Amino acid sequence: MMSDVDLKKKAVGEKAVEYIQDGMTIGLGSGSTVYWMMKKLGALVSTGLNVRGVPSSLRTEKWAKEFGIPLVYFSEVSRLDVSIDGADEVDRNFNLVKGGGGSLLREKLVNDAADKRIIVVDDSKRVQQLGAFPVPVEVVQFGWENTAKKLVSIGCEPALRFVDGERFVSNNGNYILDCQFSNISDPFTLHEQIKRTLGVVETGLFLNMTETIIVGEEEGMTILKKCAPVESVKY
Numbered sequence: 001m002m003s004d005v006d007l008k009k010k011a012v013g014e015k016a017v018e019y020i021q022d023g024m025t026i027g028l029g030s031g032s033t034v035y036w037m038m039k040k041l042g043a044l045v046s047t048g049l050n051v052r053g054v055p056s057s058l059r060t061e062k063w064a065k066e067f068g069i070p071l072v073y074f075s076e077v078s079r080l081d082v083s084i085d086g087a088d089e090v091d092r093n094f095n096l097v098k099g100g101g102g103s104l105l106r107e108k109l110v111n112d113a114a115d116k117r118i119i120v121v122d123d124s125k126r127v128q129q130l131g132a133f134p135v136p137v138e139v140v141q142f143g144w145e146n147t148a149k150k151l152v153s154i155g156c157e158p159a160l161r162f163v164d165g166e167r168f169v170s171n172n173g174n175y176i177l178d179c180q181f182s183n184i185s186d187p188f189t190l191h192e193q194i195k196r197t198l199g200v201v202e203t204g205l206f207l208n209m210t211e212t213i214i215v216g217e218e219e220g221m222t223i224l225k226k227c228a229p230v231e232s233v234k235y
């Protein structure tokens, strides 16, 4: 049986597919919420919807192939019509923490190329202020220990990510440092500080990178849109 959280993820993932129209090129995000969007999208493709997707991770690429979603190389498209992605935290200013699954760099590249960016989350991801979830920071492997020390000096506790007892290596061949800050009052300044650190490739702070957030709740969902009234969908 599916857990309550999984039911919420499934509901918002499937809802996001309503934003997709025939002929669109779609940025396919990563993670367990996006999985449901892709499954539904695959079903629509099998009944004739004509779309193509750019995957933001190898796992997403695998799912796309499994669900029959046609893919196109990122290098072959200049813009995407829409991107649909998950997040680890969303604040009320539409800023996000992403990268819990380690796909932040490709996700940022893909989302940045989209004309419309939709985020799908369950309500446990909504926060007053970013930072309870440690900010994933992708760093080059060479000299990562020194990069980590530099990050300590800007006020965080970085932890090298391990998965199944092994050092996690991103799809780009880099390590991830999960950086716990005690308080992220200004995510924009923090992002710039981290980016200026030698050895850092990208941060999981996605700032001003979405206009629509679909939040799955117990009895429905809330659709948050920048500069538009909140929509409530009840079951």
Ligand SMILES: O=C[C@H](O)[C@H](O)[C@H](O)COP(=O)(O)O
Binding pocket: 029, 030, 031, 032, 033, 034, 085, 086, 087, 088, 098, 099, 100, 101, 102, 103, 104, 107
């Ligand atoms: O690197 C992973 C991504 O940023 C995911 O979109 C994020 O971690 C949310 O994943 P999930 O939908 O599985 O909670």
